[in-house]
Amino acid sequence: MSLLFKNLRIHQIFGANTDVGKTVLTSALVRASAAKGASVYYLKPVSTGPLDVADDEHVKRFAGHYKDKVDSTCLFRFDEPVSPHLAARLAKEQTGREVAVPSDETFANAVAHHIRQCATRVTRPSHMYVETAGGVHSPTLSGTTQLDSYRPLFLPTVLIGDSKLGGISSTISSYESLLLRGYIIDTIMLFRDEYYRNWEYLSPYFAERGVHVVALDPPPERHADRAQDIALTDKYYEKIVPSTQEGGIFDVVRHLDDCHARRLAELASMPGRTLDTIWWPFVQHGLVKSEADVNVLDSASGDFFSVYNGHHPSQPTASLSLLEPQFDGSASWWTQAVGHAHPALALAAARAAGRYGHVMFPQGTHLPALTLAERLVRDGPGKGWAARAFFSDDGSTGMEVALKMALRAFSVKHGLDAPQRKNLGILGLKGSYHGDTIGAMDACEEGVYTCEWHDAKGYWFDPPTVAIRKGKAVVSLPPAIGTLSGTADSLVDTRSLAHTYNMEERLKTPLAETYRSYIEQTLRKLQENGSPAIAALVLEPLVMGAGGMIFVDPLFQRVLIDVVRGSYDSPATRPASQWVGLPVIFDEVFVGLYRLGLQSTGPLLGVHPDISVNAKILTGGLVPLAVTMASDSIFQAFYSDKKVDALLHGHSYTAYPVGCEVANATLDVLEKLTGSEEWQVVQHKWNVPESKEARDTAVWSFWDPDFVNAISHLDTVEEVMAFGTVLSIKVKDTSGGYQSHSAQKMLESIKSGPVEDKLSSAPGGAPFGIHYRTLGDVAYFMLSLNTSAHTVRSVEGRIWAAMKNVSA
Amino acid sequence: MSLLFKNLRIHQIFGANTDVGKTVLTSALVRASAAKGASVYYLKPVSTGPLDVADDEHVKRFAGHYKDKVDSTCLFRFDEPVSPHLAARLAKEQTGREVAVPSDETFANAVAHHIRQCATRVTRPSHMYVETAGGVHSPTLSGTTQLDSYRPLFLPTVLIGDSKLGGISSTISSYESLLLRGYIIDTIMLFRDEYYRNWEYLSPYFAERGVHVVALDPPPERHADRAQDIALTDKYYEKIVPSTQEGGIFDVVRHLDDCHARRLAELASMPGRTLDTIWWPFVQHGLVKSEADVNVLDSASGDFFSVYNGHHPSQPTASLSLLEPQFDGSASWWTQAVGHAHPALALAAARAAGRYGHVMFPQGTHLPALTLAERLVRDGPGKGWAARAFFSDDGSTGMEVALKMALRAFSVKHGLDAPQRKNLGILGLKGSYHGDTIGAMDACEEGVYTCEWHDAKGYWFDPPTVAIRKGKAVVSLPPAIGTLSGTADSLVDTRSLAHTYNMEERLKTPLAETYRSYIEQTLRKLQENGSPAIAALVLEPLVMGAGGMIFVDPLFQRVLIDVVRGSYDSPATRPASQWVGLPVIFDEVFVGLYRLGLQSTGPLLGVHPDISVNAKILTGGLVPLAVTMASDSIFQAFYSDKKVDALLHGHSYTAYPVGCEVANATLDVLEKLTGSEEWQVVQHKWNVPESKEARDTAVWSFWDPDFVNAISHLDTVEEVMAFGTVLSIKVKDTSGGYQSHSAQKMLESIKSGPVEDKLSSAPGGAPFGIHYRTLGDVAYFMLSLNTSAHTVRSVEGRIWAAMKNVSA
Numbered sequence A, B: 001m002s003l004l005f006k007n008l009r010i011h012q013i014f015g016a017n018t019d020v021g022k023t024v025l026t027s028a029l030v031r032a033s034a035a036k037g038a039s040v041y042y043l044k045p046v047s048t049g050p051l052d053v054a055d056d057e058h059v060k061r062f063a064g065h066y067k068d069k070v071d072s073t074c075l076f077r078f079d080e081p082v083s084p085h086l087a088a089r090l091a092k093e094q095t096g097r098e099v100a101v102p103s104d105e106t107f108a109n110a111v112a113h114h115i116r117q118c119a120t121r122v123t124r125p126s127h128m129y130v131e132t133a134g135g136v137h138s139p140t141l142s143g144t145t146q147l148d149s150y151r152p153l154f155l156p157t158v159l160i161g162d163s164k165l166g167g168i169s170s171t172i173s174s175y176e177s178l179l180l181r182g183y184i185i186d187t188i189m190l191f192r193d194e195y196y197r198n199w200e201y202l203s204p205y206f207a208e209r210g211v212h213v214v215a216l217d218p219p220p221e222r223h224a225d226r227a228q229d230i231a232l233t234d235k236y237y238e239k240i241v242p243s244t245q246e247g248g249i250f251d252v253v254r255h256l257d258d259c260h261a262r263r264l265a266e267l268a269s270m271p272g273r274t275l276d277t278i279w280w281p282f283v284q285h286g287l288v289k290s291e292a293d294v295n296v297l298d299s300a301s302g303d304f305f306s307v308y309n310g311h312h313p314s315q316p317t318a319s320l321s322l323l324e325p326q327f328d329g330s331a332s333w334w335t336q337a338v339g340h341a342h343p344a345l346a347l348a349a350a351r352a353a354g355r356y357g358h359v360m361f362p363q364g365t366h367l368p369a370l371t372l373a374e375r376l377v378r379d380g381p382g383k384g385w386a387a388r389a390f391f392s393d394d395g396s397t398g399m400e401v402a403l404k405m406a407l408r409a410f411s412v413k414h415g416l417d418a419p420q421r422k423n424l425g426i427l428g429l430k431g432s433y434h435g436d437t438i439g440a441m442d443a444c445e446e447g448v449y450t451c452e453w454h455d456a457k458g459y460w461f462d463p464p465t466v467a468i469r470k471g472k473a474v475v476s477l478p479p480a481i482g483t484l485s486g487t488a489d490s491l492v493d494t495r496s497l498a499h500t501y502n503m504e505e506r507l508k509t510p511l512a513e514t515y516r517s518y519i520e521q522t523l524r525k526l527q528e529n530g531s532p533a534i535a536a537l538v539l540e541p542l543v544m545g546a547g548g549m550i551f552v553d554p555l556f557q558r559v560l561i562d563v564v565r566g567s568y569d570s571p572a573t574r575p576a577s578q579w580v581g582l583p584v585i586f587d588e589v590f591v592g593l594y595r596l597g598l599q600s601t602g603p604l605l606g607v608h609p610d611i612s613v614n615a616k617i618l619t620g621g622l623v624p625l626a627v628t629m630a631s632d633s634i635f636q637a638f639y640s641d642k643k644v645d646a647l648l649h650g651h652s653y654t655a656y657p658v659g660c661e662v663a664n665a666t667l668d669v670l671e672k673l674t675g676s677e678e679w680q681v682v683q684h685k686w687n688v689p690e691s692k693e694a695r696d697t698a699v700w701s702f703w704d705p706d707f708v709n710a711i712s713h714l715d716t717v718e719e720v721m722a723f724g725t726v727l728s729i730k731v732k733d734t735s736g737g738y739q740s741h742s743a744q745k746m747l748e749s750i751k752s753g754p755v756e757d758k759l760s761s762a763p764g765g766a767p768f769g770i771h772y773r774t775l776g777d778v779a780y781f782m783l784s785l786n787t788s789a790h791t792v793r794s795v796e797g798r799i800w801a802a803m804k805n806v807s808a
Helices: A024-035 A053-059 A064-069 A084-095 A104-122 A167-180 A198-207 A225-240 A248-277 A341-354 A368-378 A397-413 A438-442 A479-485 A511-529 A554-564 A632-636 A657-676 A675-687 A693-695 A703-711 A742-746 A787-808 B020-034 B055-061 B066-068 B084-097 B102-119 B167-182 B198-207 B228-239 B248-277 B343-355 B367-379 B395-413 B478-487 B509-531 B553-566 B630-637 B655-673 B677-687 B692-696 B705-712 B741-744 B791-807
Strands: A008-013 A041-050 A072-078 A125-137 A156-158 A185-191 A212-216 A295-301 A302-306 A323-328 A388-392 A424-429 A457-461 A465-469 A472-476 A491-493 A533-539 A584-587 A613-614 A626-632 A717-721 A727-730 A767-770 A774-777 A778-782 B008-015 B038-049 B070-078 B126-135 B157-160 B185-191 B212-216 B297-301 B303-308 B323-328 B388-392 B424-429 B457-462 B465-470 B470-475 B491-493 B533-537 B584-587 B612-614 B626-630 B719-721 B727-729 B768-773 B774-775 B778-782
Touching: A008 A024, A008 A104, A008 A167, A008 A248, A024 A041, A024 A053, A024 A064, A024 A072, A024 A125, A024 A225, A024 A248, A041 A053, A041 A064, A041 A084, A053 A787, A064 A072, A064 A225, A064 B102, A072 A104, A072 A554, A084 B719, A104 A125, A125 B167, A156 A167, A156 B212, A167 A185, A167 A198, A167 A341, A167 B126, A167 B167, A167 B343, A167 B470, A185 A198, A185 A248, A198 A212, A198 B626, A212 A248, A212 A778, A248 A295, A248 B367, A295 A323, A295 B424, A302 A457, A302 B008, A323 B038, A323 B774, A341 A657, A341 A727, A341 A774, A341 B167, A341 B343, A368 A388, A368 A424, A368 B248, A397 A438, A397 A584, A397 A613, A397 A626, A397 B395, A424 A554, A438 B677, A457 A511, A457 A533, A457 B457, A465 B741, A472 B626, A479 A511, A479 A626, A511 A533, A511 A554, A511 B553, A533 A554, A626 A632, A675 A787, A675 B533, A703 A787, A717 B038, A727 A742, A727 A787, A742 A774, A774 B126, B008 B102, B008 B167, B020 B038, B020 B055, B020 B066, B020 B070, B020 B126, B020 B157, B020 B248, B038 B055, B038 B066, B038 B084, B055 B070, B066 B070, B066 B228, B070 B084, B070 B102, B084 B198, B084 B248, B102 B126, B167 B185, B167 B198, B167 B343, B185 B248, B198 B212, B212 B248, B212 B343, B248 B297, B297 B323, B297 B424, B367 B626, B367 B655, B388 B395, B395 B424, B395 B533, B395 B612, B395 B626, B424 B553, B457 B533, B509 B553, B533 B553, B626 B630, B630 B741, B655 B677, B677 B719, B705 B719, B705 B791, B727 B791, B741 B774, B741 B778, B741 B791
Parallel strands: A008 A125, A008 A156, A041 A072, A041 A125, A156 A185, A185 A212, A323 A767, A424 A457, A424 A533, A533 A584, A584 A613, B008 B126, B008 B157, B038 B070, B038 B126, B157 B185, B185 B212, B323 B768, B424 B457, B424 B533, B533 B584, B584 B612
Antiparallel strands: A295 A302, A302 A323, A388 A626, A465 A472, A465 A717, A472 A491, A613 A626, A717 A727, A727 A778, A774 A778, B297 B303, B303 B323, B388 B626, B465 B470, B465 B719, B470 B491, B612 B626, B719 B727, B727 B778, B774 B778
16 A cells, blocks of 8 residues: 655656657756765566666766766566566567566555565665656556556555657646546656647646646667767766756656645644544444544545554654554445455546536436436346435435335325325334434434434334354244244344255245244234324335344245235235335445345345335445435326425435436446356355356355354354445443444554564555444444455454464 | 437547658558449548648549549648648748638537538448548647647547557557547557567557557658659559458548447437436436436536437437537536546546555545645635645535534533433525435425434524616515514515625624524524424525525524624634534535635525535536635644544545646636636626725626626516526426426427527537426526636527517
C-alpha cells in the first residue's frame, strides 16, 4: 500500500507520452536533489531498450559531481525498445528461453520491497524518484497499464508534459487519467519549446486546477559522435542544474519538498482537526479518548485502506512507512463488493457526470436509470415478480418508500377510511433493522437505536436462529416455540447447513408444522387485540444485519410468509404480480446482490416478495443509491386520475445518472464474477452442485468450511455462521447486548499488523492490520466478491491466531 | 445542443494525438461512405497549416470516383501548422491585421448552423464526418480544448488511435478524457503498425469496455515528388477502400450505420420502456396519457437538457434534429447551480472515486469529508455559530438528523423522562416541507404529501408573506394577524423589497410588535394546552419551497426566533454556541448556498440557528449529499461515556468521498462566482451597495427588476416574487391548491421552442423549449448561479410573451 516516509520523500515520474524527456528531466531532478545535499534513490522498475543508453546508467552518469550520492537501480530489463509487455514477449520469442513475467502483485511487491529497503538505509532527508516506462497508460510487463499497476503503491507523482505539437492534449489527457485513479499530482514539468509554446498554455490551465507547471530548456540534439554527445549532454545538465542552485529545476525540488512536508503535516493534523469538527455517525465521542483512536484513511485499493499510523503510540521508527495497509473487515459498512476504487466504477461515474450531471427524473427518463430498472426488474432480484422500480437515495429511504407502498396497497384493498389508516402496523421479527430514518425505525421495536419520536408500529416475532456450534448446524428455538415443540434444550440439530437451507425438505419436517401453528396462534391473538391492524409483513430475509448478524431460520420466514398469504403460497393459484393476505416486503439492502452469494433470497426461500429494497452493493461501494421494486398490484394501488393518489415521495437526486451508471457497471462486474472460476472453486469446497438452480439457492461461503468448523469448537465461542461473504462469530459473554465490548476485546490484537518479514497479501506486501466492527458480543467479517483466496486465508489465519490465543 | 437526424448520420472524429492519421482515415471513411452510395459531408471546422495540403482539399481529392458525392467544407482556416489557438494568435502577430477569433458560443453555433444546413439538403441516408484539430484536448481558436468546445453539440465520436510507440497510452488517455465529458465513442480506428502492434493490445482492452477497434494499413511514406506522391496516395486509398466494398473500412462504415440505427431505435423505444418499468416520484401515472408525455433526456449541458422529440405528435420533419435543447427551468428540482455536467465536478467525482471509492466513516476521517466540514463550519453557512458537521444522504435524512439532535438536546436539558420524551412536538409554519421521509414529514402538518403513518407533531403558524403586486412590495397578513394589526385588507405596503428585508429597520416598525404579541399569545395558549410539549423551532428561512414558493415575511421569522429564545436574541448576552429557549433549526436545503444569492439566510435575518441543514446545491447538482451542522451545545447533549447516548444514526455511504469531493469542487466554483463581474452587474441593477456586508444580507435577483415589475402588473397575475435565482409567479385562480393546473396551463406555450431563424442562446443556437414545474397556482423558474444574461433575457422574453398573450 501507499508508502510514505518522514525522511525519504518519494515521487513517481509519469510521462504524458513516450519520448517526452522523462529520463532527462528525472536526471535533472536527481542531480538537483543531490546538489541540495540529499541522498538520492533513482528507481526504474522496468527498462526497455539497448543497455548502453539504459535510463539508470544515464541518470548515474549525468549526476556529475554528485554521483556518489545517487543510488540508481533497475529491477526488470529488456533489450527491445518497445512497450514493456511487448518487450517481454519479444524476449521470449527471440531467445526461445522462458522469460519470467511478474504478475501485478509480484511486480508491486518487488517495487515496494526495494523502496522499503532504501528507506531503512536513510538517515537524513533523502529523495527518491521512481520512473515509469512510456506514457501513463503504457502496459507494464503483465499487460496492465502503468497507472493501474502502480496504483496499489499510491506514490505522489510528477507528470512530465509533452512539449511537441499535440502535447497540450496528451498532457491534459494524461493528467485526467491519473486523476481517475486518484493520484496526487504534485507538479508538471515539460521542455520549453519556443515554437509550440505548450507551457504557455498549460501553466494557467493547470494553475486554475491547483497544479504547478515548470518549463525547462530542452536538451541538445543527439550528436552522432558518442563522446561529443556525452560532453554536450553533460554541459546541458550543468546548465539546467547550475551550481548556483537557482532556477527552474531547484524550484521544482523545493516545491516537491514542500509538498512532502505539507503532506506529512496534513496527515498529522487530521486526527485533531477531525475531533474538532466532525460529528460521527454511531460513535460516542465521549469514548474516543485520543487522536490515536481516529482512523486516518489516506486512500484505498482493493480490500485495503491505506491508513496513517504517525499518531499511534506505537508509531513506527523513521525507517518504516507512515502509511500502512488495513484490511477493510466490515466491507465499509457492508457496501464494498468489488474492491475500493475499482477503475470501471470510477469511469462509469465520470461518464455519467460528463454526459448528464443530474437531470430531473419525474416524468423523464435517461439511459442509466432505465437500463438499471430493466436489469433489476427483469434479470435481477425482481425477476419473476416485480413490475416497477422506484429510485431513492439509501436503504433507509428505500424502506420508507416500501412501507408507504405496502400501507397504501393494504388501505386501498380494504377500503380503509382515514382513522383506520392511522392505525396500521406491520409484522416483523425481533432484531429487525431497516435504516435510521424515523419511519423505517417505526417498523422496528423500541431499542437503543430509536429516538424520541419513535413509535413502534407493529408486532415482532422472536425468531428461531441458525448457527454452527461445535461443528454442528443447529437451530435455536426461542422459548415460546421451544415449549411448543417439546425440545428440551431449545436446540434442533438440522444435520447440515445444506439441509437447513433446503426449503423443500424442511417444509416436510415436524418443525414446519410447529412454526405454522405458533404463527397462526399468535396472529389470531393479535387480531383479537385489534390494534394496530397488521398491514404488511416486513423481513430481512435470512440475516438480520444491524440487529446483530442474526441468521434467522429460513424455514420460519418461509412459513411466516405462507401463513400471512393465507395459504401455502403457490404461484399456481395466483399470479406473482398479485399480492394476497398481506403485502410482503423483503429488505434486501444488506443480504441482496450476492452479499450471501445469492442474487436474491427469494429462490432459496421459494417465495417472492411483493416489494423489495436493494442498496449498498447495488452501487459497488462507491456512491449511495436505493431501488424499491414492486409488483404490479402494488403499483395499481396508486394508479388513478388524481394527482393526490400518486406516490408523493421523491428526493432531489432521484435516479441521478451517476448513481445509476455506477450501479450498471457494478452489475456488469458481478455478472462476470458469478461465473468465474474462483467462485466455482469456492462453491465446490462447500459441495454446491453445479446446476444454475443450485447456485441460486445453495448455502456456501468464501470462508473456508474447515476454518469455520474449527472456530466453532473454540471454548470462547458460542456459535459461528458463514454465508457468502459474511463470517459471524458470537463470543460467550453473559452481559451481551449492544453495549457489550467482549467481541471487540477478544480480537483487539488483529487491529495492528504483525511484525514479520514475509510479504503479506496486502498491496505492496506490507504487514497489515484488520479493521473490523462488532455488534455487542458478535464480531463479524465481510469480504468483497472478488477478495483473493490469498487474502481470505491470511485473514482467517489472523482471526484464528487471535482467538486461539484468548481461548488458550 | 445535440444534433441527430434520421437520414444524416453524423460522427465527429477526434485524434488520440496530432499526426495519428485523422485526415487519412477520415478520407477513407468519406470515400467508403460515398462508395456505399451515401451523400457525404465532410466538415473541418478549423484547419491550420499550408493551403496546398489542407484537409478539406485532401478529402475531396482522394474521394476518387465519388468526388461528386462529397461536400467538403472548412469554416476557419489558418496558415501556421500549430495548434488553432496559437495559429490565430500568430496570424494576428504576423499580418498585423485583426483576426476575428470566435467565442466558444459563436464557434459552436457556426458548426451547428452548417450541420443544420446540410441536414436540410439531405433526401436519403447520408453521412457526415466532422474532423477536429489535433488531439482531444488541443485548444480551439478561443483556447478552450477540443472536447470541451464541441461538447455542447454532443455528436457521437470516432477516436483515431495512435499506432506509434506510446500510442497505447495516448489512445487510452484520450478515450478517458472523452468519457469524462460523456461522449459516445462508437469506434476506435488506428493504423496497423507491425512493429509496435498497438492494435493487438487495444482491441481486447476496448472490447472489454464495449468499444469496437479496427486497424487499417498505414499510408505510404510521403514522396518528395508531388505528382508521384499524389499517385501513391491515390493507390493507397484504392487499396484500403476497395471496389469490392469488403474489408476494414467498410466494416467501420457498417458499424457506424448500425450505431446510428441503434441510437435512433433506442431513443424511440425509451418512452414506452419507461412507461413499462419506471415508477416515478411525485407523478400520477394515470395522468400520463401517452409516450409523448415522457421527457427523454439524452444528455445535458449548461442549463439545457438535450431531449428527444421523435415521439411528439408535432414531430419535426426529417430535416430537423430529433434532439433539441430544453431549458431546465426548475434547475432539476432545485439542484443545479453551475450548469449540468460541469467538467470540474466530473473530475472531482473521478478523483475521489479513484483514490478512495467509499470508505468507512465512523471514527474515521478522510480529506474530502474533513475539508468540506471545515469549510462549511468555519467559512460557510456555519460561520459564527456551528461547531460540527454531520453527514447524511439527502435533505430529508439531513432534516431527520436535525430533528433527532433538537429533540435530544431539549430532552436532556429539561431532564425529561421516557414518557415525556414521547410527547414532544415542534413549532413551524403552515406550508413547511422538510423532505419525504416519515420523520421529516411529521414535522409538518397533515396534507396531500403525507402517508398513512403520518403523525403531525407540533404547531404551525399561518405566516405573513411577501410579494410584489402591481409593482409594489407588500406583506400579506393572515386573518389572525390582520385583525390584530387593524389592517383593513390584510395588505401592508412595505415601501420596497430592500426595506422588507432590512431587519434592523423593520424591527422598529409597529408590525414587529404586532407579530411579537401574536406569537407570545399563541405560545401561551399552546403551553396551557400542554400537548405536545414544544421542543424545537423548525423553519425554512425566507422561502418555503415545496409548500408553494411561499416567501415568508422575514420579520415574522425573526420575531418568532427572538420570542422562542425567550428574549430578543443578542449574541452579547449568550455565546452563539449555546442554545436558549428552544433549539432553532434552519432547513436551508433549498434556500442555502446562494439559491437566493446569499450563502446563508442567518446574516439577513440577523440571527443564527442552532442546527442547520444544507443539501441540493451543496454538490452542484451532481450527486446527493446532506450536511447537518450543529452548535457545540447541541453536540454536548449526546456526549457521555455511554455508547447508547450517542447519535445512533448513520447511512452506509455517510460522508462518501465522491460526494464530499464534488461538494468541495462546487464550493470552489461558487467562491469564484460570488466575486465575479457578472454578479456585480446584476447586484448593481438591484441597487445593492458594494460592501461585503450588503452582499451577505441584501435582496437581489438574477431576474431583471423591470421584467419582474412588468409581470406583476398583468391582470392574470396575483403576485410575483424574485429573489436570487428564483422567480415565482402566482396566477389568479379561485380553485388553487396542489391539484390546481392553472399555472401549468397558462405557460403551456413555452414548453416547445418557437419556430424562428434567429440563433437562440441554447448551445448550438437551436430554438429551445422550456421545462418548468408548477406548484398548483404557482409557476416558478430557477436559474443556475452562472446562467448567462443572454439566456436569462431569452427566458424572460418567452415567459412574458406567453403570459401577455393569455392576459390580452
